[in-house]
Amino acid sequence: MSLDTDESSGRRWLALFLAPAALVFVFLYLGALCLLFVQSLQIYNPGRIVQISGSLTLQNYIEYFGRTLVYYGFLWDTLRIGGIATVISVLIAYPLAYKITRTQRRLLKKTLLTVLVTSFFINSIVKVYSWVIMLADTGLVNGALASLGYDRIRFLGTDLAVAIGLVYFLFPIATMALVGPINNVDQTLEQAAANLGAANTKAFFDITLPLSMPGIIASTLLTYALAVSSFIAPMFLGSGIAPMMSNIIYLRYSETFNYPGGSALAVVLLVTSLSIAYGLNKVLTKRLKGFG
Amino acid sequence: MYFYRIVDLFGKILVTAALVATVLFLTLPVITTIMISFDPRAYLAYLPPPGFSLRWYESFLRNPNFTNGLRTSLIVGGVSTLISTVVGIFASYGLVRYKFRGKETLNSFFLSPLIVPAVVTGFSLLGLFSLLGVRISLERLLIAHVIITAPYTIRTISATLIGFDRSLEEAAMSLGANRVRTFLDVTIPMIKFGVVAGAVFAFAMSLDDVSVSIFLADAFSSTLSVNLFAYMRSTFEPTVAAASVLLMGFTFGFILLIERAMGLDKFVGIGI
Amino acid sequence: MQDRFLELMNVSKKFGQTLAVDNVSLTMPEGEFLTLLGPSGCGKTTTLRMVAGFVTPTNGNIFIKGQRVNDRPPYLRNTGMVFQNYALFPHMTVYKNIAYGLKIRSHSEQTIKEKVRQALDLVRLPGIEERYPKQLSGGQQQRVALSRALVIEPDVLLLDEPLSNLDLKLRQQMRLEIKAIQKRVGITTIYVTHDQSEALTMSDRLAVMNNGKVVQVGIPTEVYEEPKTRFVADFIGEANLLEGTISRSDDRSVEVSVDGRVLFAPPEEKLKEDENVRICVRPERIQIYKSPNSCATGERNALRGTIEEVVYVGSNVRYQVRVGKSKIFVDKQVTSLSTLCAVGDEVVVAWSDVNTILLPAS
Numbered sequence: 068m069s070l071d072t073d074e075s076s077g078r079r080w081l082a083l084f085l086a087p088a089a090l091v092f093v094f095l096y097l098g099a100l101c102l103l104f105v106q107s108l109q110i111y112n113p114g115r116i117v118q119i120s121g122s123l124t125l126q127n128y129i130e131y132f133g134r135t136l137v138y139y140g141f142l143w144d145t146l147r148i149g150g151i152a153t154v155i156s157v158l159i160a161y162p163l164a165y166k167i168t169r170t171q172r173r174l175l176k177k178t179l180l181t182v183l184v185t186s187f188f189i190n191s192i193v194k195v196y197s198w199v200i201m202l203a204d205t206g207l208v209n210g211a212l213a214s215l216g217y218d219r220i221r222f223l224g225t226d227l228a229v230a231i232g233l234v235y236f237l238f239p240i241a242t243m244a245l246v247g248p249i250n251n252v253d254q255t256l257e258q259a260a261a262n263l264g265a266a267n268t269k270a271f272f273d274i275t276l277p278l279s280m281p282g283i284i285a286s287t288l289l290t291y292a293l294a295v296s297s298f299i300a301p302m303f304l305g306s307g308i309a310p311m312m313s314n315i316i317y318l319r320y321s322e323t324f325n326y327p328g329g330s331a332l333a334v335v336l337l338v339t340s341l342s343i344a345y346g347l348n349k350v351l352t353k354r355l356k357g358f359g
Numbered sequence: 360m361y362f363y364r365i366v367d368l369f370g371k372i373l374v375t376a377a378l379v380a381t382v383l384f385l386t387l388p389v390i391t392t393i394m395i396s397f398d399p400r401a402y403l404a405y406l407p408p409p410g411f412s413l414r415w416y417e418s419f420l421r422n423p424n425f426t427n428g429l430r431t432s433l434i435v436g437g438v439s440t441l442i443s444t445v446v447g448i449f450a451s452y453g454l455v456r457y458k459f460r461g462k463e464t465l466n467s468f469f470l471s472p473l474i475v476p477a478v479v480t481g482f483s484l485l486g487l488f489s490l491l492g493v494r495i496s497l498e499r500l501l502i503a504h505v506i507i508t509a510p511y512t513i514r515t516i517s518a519t520l521i522g523f524d525r526s527l528e529e530a531a532m533s534l535g536a537n538r539v540r541t542f543l544d545v546t547i548p549m550i551k552f553g554v555v556a557g558a559v560f561a562f563a564m565s566l567d568d569v570s571v572s573i574f575l576a577d578a579f580s581s582t583l584s585v586n587l588f589a590y591m592r593s594t595f596e597p598t599v600a601a602a603s604v605l606l607m608g609f610t611f612g613f614i615l616l617i618e619r620a621m622g623l624d625k626f627v628g629i630g631i
Numbered sequence: 632m633q634d635r636f637l638e639l640m641n642v643s644k645k646f647g648q649t650l651a652v653d654n655v656s657l658t659m660p661e662g663e664f665l666t667l668l669g670p671s672g673c674g675k676t677t678t679l680r681m682v683a684g685f686v687t688p689t690n691g692n693i694f695i696k697g698q699r700v701n702d703r704p705p706y707l708r709n710t711g712m713v714f715q716n717y718a719l720f721p722h723m724t725v726y727k728n729i730a731y732g733l734k735i736r737s738h739s740e741q742t743i744k745e746k747v748r749q750a751l752d753l754v755r756l757p758g759i760e761e762r763y764p765k766q767l768s769g770g771q772q773q774r775v776a777l778s779r780a781l782v783i784e785p786d787v788l789l790l791d792e793p794l795s796n797l798d799l800k801l802r803q804q805m806r807l808e809i810k811a812i813q814k815r816v817g818i819t820t821i822y823v824t825h826d827q828s829e830a831l832t833m834s835d836r837l838a839v840m841n842n843g844k845v846v847q848v849g850i851p852t853e854v855y856e857e858p859k860t861r862f863v864a865d866f867i868g869e870a871n872l873l874e875g876t877i878s879r880s881d882d883r884s885v886e887v888s889v890d891g892r893v894l895f896a897p898p899e900e901k902l903k904e905d906e907n908v909r910i911c912v913r914p915e916r917i918q919i920y921k922s923p924n925s926c927a928t929g930e931r932n933a934l935r936g937t938i939e940e941v942v943y944v945g946s947n948v949r950y951q952v953r954v955g956k957s958k959i960f961v962d963k964q965v966t967s968l969s970t971l972c973a974v975g976d977e978v979v980v981a982w983s984d985v986n987t988i989l990l991p992a993s
Binding site for chain 2 (some may be wrong): 080081083084085086087088091092095096097098099100102103106116117119159162163165166167176177179180181182183184185186188189190191192193194195196197198199200201203205206207209210213235238243246247250266267268269271292293295296298299303312313316317320326329330333336337340341344348
Binding site (some may be wrong): 253255256258259260261262263264265266269270273274277278 | 683684685704705706707709710711712714716718719720721722731732735736779780783
């Protein structure tokens, strides 16, 4: 139905197709987010979760970001640890994505793909728990250190542990986001470079890398947006000592049931994540040829 | 020229090392967990385990928290996947086959739950449900999971629709099939594979979710992931390891289904 | 001037179970323009890529200037390749594209600038150094690709169907240009194409390939006038084919009995009586007459027939003539509309001995 026309029956069908999704998304999802924003401007009333009143106030924001620097600290930690994890994830994602797209050996390709998709689909509880065991005081890493005669290192609760856990979550996504862009780099260009005298490494840096750069940027921004939003990894690997914004929202709310307050924090987190994603969108709309 | 051959060799070694390290990085934790799940000791201690025991599997299966949670997860996952698959088919069709203003924006919007922090989604839905008086946790979870999973079905089915040749639909129409028939006879069979893969993707993500569900679950209805999360807040007992192995079984199933439906390479090619 | 400048000896390539190139041997003197011609899948591109170094031969050896290059990676072979899709680096200007190979060879900035300018002059595109490939037309991109390959002064120039993406008029123009440039520079060249008129126009020699094998090698006139197999006769030019048996073979001519009639061919020692052969005669070599008396002298091959179809193509007309059980195509130039024959006309088709080609029966 290549209906690029304006015929009214075409329009009616279009509305029909989009209706269910629009219903769900606009009324439920967008509505929820708008409500969140409104709630962040409400006064906290200990008896109720949600209320609508005309009197708007910035008190919630002032409470967290006007009086003390603590929450700025949490935000900074979130951005910092998330950033480190993002950089590491993209760095190890590229070689894997490259090998998957460029290798001729079918068995290797299939194996790497399976490893990649599996690591993406493994349940997040499993992922976190696995690293808790690895990094625990009596975990695998410390066990190896002990058997080599070294002292144990306390991992859980450190930024390092959270970063490692985040990488474990983010890296499959970063890789999948890179596979498309690298694949789109025409192999005959690499061959032409080789024909003109460029050895493999040189051809890579001259041709493949520059041409996959938009993809790298897109992957990095996507990964960072997700890093900043992480919940499970920092929760357990940070042992409450190195929490990120998502954890703060959950913890504060479970303690105080202060919904407006939580909303304010949630809005801040949302704005942060969306800003990063906005940058992503800019990059993508330059490349994306669009639907249909 | 020989300088370049050394650089090439070095580069090759580096990349291979990175790949091996990556694969190890990915598989080692999983293997460790599997080992721990059979550990007879009552506490987390150095590997390897001194014996073999199924006590943690027993512990898991005996715990009503977990068995109920699993049942809830499957129900919520199944129903929400079904709904979001249907929603996804319609929405994808509208987005891909029609041109209209604001298409890009609408598309980004439908995919936004992927970018919006999960905690924010859960928290805001909590507020909305309180306001609207939706108190039953099962309902809350169902609606929330439709929202979380729909982007995955839309993304996957859209990509499949773009990939398939529009002239097949045009041929059907020129032979006399009206829109509905064309949709049923030509479009649906062609995108079958994308739909299956999208549904599997959606179900996996539903099963996986914690950050949205913790705000919406309660004593009556709670998903397995949420219950495991709560459990882990107090202890890291290997019961969780046993649960992990069970969940890995699910993952394995998902991978197989997707491979059968559309092939892992095409699936990954869609990106994110 | 080396006689064996480029040599392929018994080169084969197997992909899994498929034999893409089957025991190909070719020797080229310096400066020759050799075309590999054949239908898709015949192995011509694979052969070219083996010379370039992108594919390693399963068997056999490749020599450039007397040196065995099988084990050399593509970036050490000093061959210049023009790809079918041009493969111009989209993120580099025309200047940087052409300069790429020179930079790798460590020429000074001065030298590079001068060489790039000369290269662009050679392909008649002066002054476009700062443009990007996507700003150029197909024909211009093609010429930039050519100059990029030539500027590094390679031992061998390799062209992989470079004109297939261009429209007809441009193709015909570029054929002559490429040939002229090649002659001027004097570079040993292998050209791959499936277009037989391209091959005939441009080549010093052409090698016809089918199913991985080289079926016939020779100069254009040789391959056209004396095809060795039915495949070659049919692939290059057009062929009328008739089956028959040799009734007499002596040192003046060969007589072949076809459907009860006798046709004449130039003498051929190796053929004996009672052998089955195939007669091939090209449509443009046949004359059409209203009666047998009008035949010119020497056109001993004369057959009566009826015109079944007349296909008018502007400069030419093609007659489809039914002769007994066979159909014979005759191509004639149209000098004026009034001289055309009509469907149903009784005619005589005739040609001289020398235009009869004998091919093996199988």
